[in-house]
Amino acid sequence: MASSEKAVKMLGTWPSPFCLRVELALKLKGISYEHIEEDLSNKSPLLLQLNPVHKTVPVLIHNGKAIAESLIILEYIHETWPKLAPLLPENAYKKALVRFWADFFEKKVTETFRAAVLKSGKEQDMAVLSFTENLKVFEHGIQKDFEGENPFFNGESPGFLGILVGSLSTWIKVMEEFRGERLVETEKTPLFCSWLCAFNEVGLVRETSLEHGRLLSYVKALREKIFGLPNMRKI
Known part of the structure; x- marks a missing residue:
């Protein structure tokens, strides 16, 4: 596993299509990650700390840094691992x-x-x-x-x-x-x-x-x- 793939985690909740987007992108690229299930009726201190603006999922954590909002996360995944099943065209x-x-x-x-x-x-x-x-x-x-x-x-x-x-x-x-x-x-x-x-x-x-x-x-x-x-x- 390359160093850029270490410590990938995702805060999510299972019914969310927005969280599903992130999981699909990671799996299509073959990126190993840890899923941390959130209860949005009782939000964890970690979620509130990492996404203090919207206070919701998904949140991607990569090497200790948090990225929120599914479309932004998809762009981040594409740019961080561009050669593994690219999500966006080169043109x-x-x-x-x-x-x-x-x-x-x-x-x-x-x-x-x-x-x-x-x-x-x-x-x-x-x-x-x-x-x-x-x-x-x-x-x-x-x-x-x-x-x-x-x-x-x-x-x-x-x-x-x-x-x-x-x-x-x-x-x-x-x-x-x-x-x-x-x-x-x-x-x-x-x-x-x-x-x-x-x-x-x-x-x-x-x-x-x-x-x-x-x-x-x-x-x-x-x-x-x-x-x-x-x-x-x-x-």
Whole structure:
């Protein structure tokens, strides 16, 4: 093990797609790390010390130095171990495109999906509609800017964008089960569906992905705590 790979730790919590991103990046690069599970209802002194601004996970610790926020951590991992399964293209223009669409995915797709999880009734319906419309924009933009480079936008293995897309995979399936309808439909976003399928076929991804049954139970408990009823169509 090279000296730059020593003392890699990650503070995370298992249901978080943001933490999953970091774990996927480390595993794709073959970087050994120690996972430290955090209870966000009872945050540890270590977490509060290392991420005093946002006070949340993920936090990557490398040689005693802490880095917070999943997108920033992914960039750090890429730059620290650039030759091991690169997450970003070498070409400056292509790299800028990846960063643009990663920012869009985070602010538009992920945020509207999060709203769908935490809302009910008409507010949830509006969030789901926004999520679907943002997916269409994302799909169209990726098709235009990365033509011929799908499904990973990074050659033969998932890169920065592929990790973001795939990190929501199990969450999307669980939400579809709660809603009783498809959130990601082949008829509406065929390319996005194909990207999810391709991502889920990668061995390391299957090994690292969130366990469906466990996440389903977690979301049930979360929604019962917020609304009193787990079934979204009954709220």
